[in-house]
Amino acid sequence: MAITIVDVALKAGVSPSTVSRVISNDSRISQKTSKKVRKIMEELGYHPNMMAKSLVTKTTHNLGIILPRPAEELFRNQFFSEIIRGIVTKAASSGYDVLMTTGINADEEEAAVRRLVQGRVVDGIIMLSSRQDEHIISFLKDRKFPFVLVGRSEHHADIISIDNDNVAAAYDVTKKLLEQGHERIAFMSGPANLTVSKDRFSGYHKALLEAGLPLRNEYICEAGFTAESASQAAMDLMNLNNRPTAIITIDDVVAFGVIRTLWNNGMLVPEQCSVIGFNNTIMSEMCLPPIASVDIGIYQMGMSAAHTLISTVKGEGYGQARIIVPHQLIWRESVSVPDASNVKTSG
Amino acid sequence: MAITIVDVALKAGVSPSTVSRVISNDSRISQKTSKKVRKIMEELGYHPNMMAKSLVTKTTHNLGIILPRPAEELFRNQFFSEIIRGIVTKAASSGYDVLMTTGINADEEEAAVRRLVQGRVVDGIIMLSSRQDEHIISFLKDRKFPFVLVGRSEHHADIISIDNDNVAAAYDVTKKLLEQGHERIAFMSGPANLTVSKDRFSGYHKALLEAGLPLRNEYICEAGFTAESASQAAMDLMNLNNRPTAIITIDDVVAFGVIRTLWNNGMLVPEQCSVIGFNNTIMSEMCLPPIASVDIGIYQMGMSAAHTLISTVKGEGYGQARIIVPHQLIWRESVSVPDASNVKTSG
DNA sequence: AAACATTGTGCAAAGGTTTGCATAAAATTG
DNA sequence: CAATTTTATGCAAACCTTTGCACAATGTTT
Incomplete structure (x- = not known):
């Protein structure tokens, strides 16, 4: 059985709430208590259960990526690894992990998106698909779910997209x-x-x-x-x-x-x-x-996509934007x- | 507010337990009830909250990948995208998503692993790093956390690894x-x-x-x-x-x-x-x-890594194995x- | 027709957090 | 020193599922 927040609370002689507040650096906790609790956490090797945390905060710190179908050529192209590198780098430095999913066909792909979105598995989504995913875009838009599109949509103007010109x-x-x-x-x-x-x-x-x-x-x-x-x-x-x-x-x-x-x-x-x-x-x-x-600037596009999505997830502006990364001959x-x-x- | 299992239950005139059992195809539920409940779920567009589910089942259906540091050459190499392609393909077809994380340096990398493992974010881990991660391997081994290593460890023999000869x-x-x-x-x-x-x-x-x-x-x-x-x-x-x-x-x-x-x-x-x-x-x-x-056979290695890890996670055998994918001149x-x-x- | 087995549901606890509100203790004020 | 404000902590509900156990409603056996 893993160490929980109440184990820490018990040993530190405080309530679980206090421990929780220590973790989130709540300003109301006194220096003394904070230090004491932290020491116990260290001793016990405590680490919060993210599932429980997510359940209550409704936040996961995960960014979802819908990959092009594995069989597609794009996947083998270097475009793929460069953009992933950009996304993962930016995400990691902002405290986010990246969750990848894919589907063999359009139906499975949509099911995957539903699972991520409605199952609250990710906070936002980066669409990487090279094909026409207008259907999925509509789905996300309808639900006002944070997402950015790498590329450009022909049918949807009022979304966030990262693209080159x-x-x-x-x-x-x-x-x-x-x-x-x-x-x-x-x-x-x-x-x-x-x-x-x-x-x-x-x-x-x-x-x-x-x-x-x-x-x-x-x-x-x-x-x-x-x-x-x-x-x-x-x-x-x-x-x-x-x-x-x-x-x-x-x-x-x-x-x-x-x-x-x-x-x-x-x-x-x-x-x-x-x-x-x-x-x-x-x-x-x-x-x-x-x-x-x-x-x-594919790497840049990846960084930019992650950055923009994270801002959106946090509710910091955007909502609609067409971000263009510069090109160079x-x-x-x-x-x-x-x-x-x-x-x-x-x- | 999203649709929950109790909304479905209420509308269908059954208890949440019953709905839950319908979802998991429990044999004890009658055809009639099952059909009725499914219809309501469809109508309401219900999708289970994965966080809540994970919290009780202690299972996430996520596979974690520890990537080589973004700055490393390996990341740019085609090796990277091929192995990811193998992993994601196999994972998707088995109902798993893939969660990627990375760290700028060794410390951050270890912190990331702890977060995934102790935070119960993933069911198992694929180590992809090309460097000496003996430290992390020890950590995972100590906790008996399911993982496979792509490559070979010099210090640890009794683990699962996928490698070529x-x-x-x-x-x-x-x-x-x-x-x-x-x-x-x-x-x-x-x-x-x-x-x-x-x-x-x-x-x-x-x-x-x-x-x-x-x-x-x-x-x-x-x-x-x-x-x-x-x-x-x-x-x-x-x-x-x-x-x-x-x-x-x-x-x-x-x-x-x-x-x-x-x-x-x-x-x-x-x-x-x-x-x-x-x-x-x-x-x-x-x-x-x-x-x-x-x-x-890099793609094969990826498939194999995912396959083996999933088996391990499910408790189906393995525990220790050195899987060798064949090479070809x-x-x-x-x-x-x-x-x-x-x-x-x-x- | 009584006793029993089978089948289908529901109740309630458990999983580990966070957080609004209440409260106790300490510090400040008049 | 009483009254008031500030500071630090605790209580308990809520988040949404799953699942062991109890139970009611059927069907089956003597």
Whole structure:
């Protein structure tokens, strides 16, 4: 049988209430009593039962994370570990633990959320899912349960979200390429239904418009978040009559896939074609050639998500906010000025 | 005010006990009552308060993970996300959530463990730390608190651990290289104090012994878990009079670091030197050339850890076990038969 | 028809805290 | 020194479940 607060109270010759107040540093407790009680707690190795405490305070000091389904590609992506690292670091330093859950399918996922929310297992939730979880968002909103979304919701504006500005990021990349003299720039998107794909496309499109260049359908293609998925799309691009001199991809992994595919087909990056990634993961530095990428501060997003959620849980402001973490172009050797000799190549 | 079990009971015209029994599928409850109660629960949107439940059952259905400190390299390594993926997947499918905690330093880490264990926040713990946590292990053992260690403890034999056989893995790699004709094989270890470093060195040593080859100190060197840390060591090796024809590294990232360093200095892999990594992460496939690696089934280890811990928590056997997940050599282009022309090169 | 076994429910205690309110003791005031 | 304020502590209810035991209502056996 574990030591309880009454064991401590008994031995210290005070009431349980007093012990409780000592623990919570209640100002009404005298120095003397406090010291005495603390000593006994130490002696007995007492530690409060969090379940009992939670039951009465209706607070758990746990933050919930709804993970993308384990089978999803995202999970394997470095995005995942970076954001978790940010969340856990911030949470730990604020006295919170992080509880992760996931579901095999949408139904299970929703059941998990209900369990956490209605079972009062966590004080707040961070939604990490990359898919459309509008249903769950509605659920949380209806109950006014504290949560933040990492990413952006298309249907819900009045929530707290942490995101980078994908439109601006893609715009910046495209513009910089244009400035370097590239005119035939391809865009290799992620799955079309993802917000991130749509947003980045917007930015890309906008930059082209401003430069007075047409949007050419054959330069727009789609890949997953794996290197394999990039292969076919990359070859299709390079087989065009007017093949692009630069390809913007949705992720470093995809950028890598493109580079490898070109290499396997006797083409060099950046000589034959420049390639740009996203997320500035370890891989981008490691590739040969190193991949130019957009650092969207994933770790920062994690910190920010935890920080904002904790504030919300504590009732300190927010309630609605769209927090944007800044991005940064990291130019590396996978990009160069377009090669004049390559301009007229036909496939 | 949330819906409680007594709200349901009142509306259904039964006692709270009955509702509780309906929820737990107690066989004594009649079909009729059960159906009636379930209907009311649905109507009211009732969900049990897990804190209250935990308080009486002394069970939380949470598994705790003690993460390596956020600042540590390991956290960034793909090892991390893979093992988490394994753990969370298995846990979720068995009705458990996963609670992660970490500490900035050893003291905080221990405090976190105490909070989870003595505060009854989790039913069991998975130790993921790569460092010497013998202190914490003792703590858990003393209290007979269910836990499994991912990795191996040097001081504690009578615990449950999930590990791969690093000695055998390194032995197999070395032997295979020997069979291919390599005789000058270097071993680039991780930090010397880690068990994984020691074990792999043993395997390497053993294979050399069996082949009747001497252990040459200049072929043994140390790196961290980053590409940078490999640079100097790699150059030192290649500057030896009798430079190695193959280098076994502690991780794919390190292998990559070696490859890049050689490349930057005008040497090709595998032509000038074969390089082998460990962990078979995405990166190993992605590098140019693709890196031969040892797949130690990290995802499997995660699944296995969760599975074993859950069994233990439920009191189903175990108590002590050393579970070994099998490894597999993945041979890729970073390795080749040693080049005869390179054998006599001097630095 | 009486005695007994079976089945389905309810009562109340227990689990370990926190906290509003009451009260005792000490300090301050007139 | 009595009256009042301040300070420090204790009492007991509340948080929401689960579960051992008692009991009522059926069904079964002689």
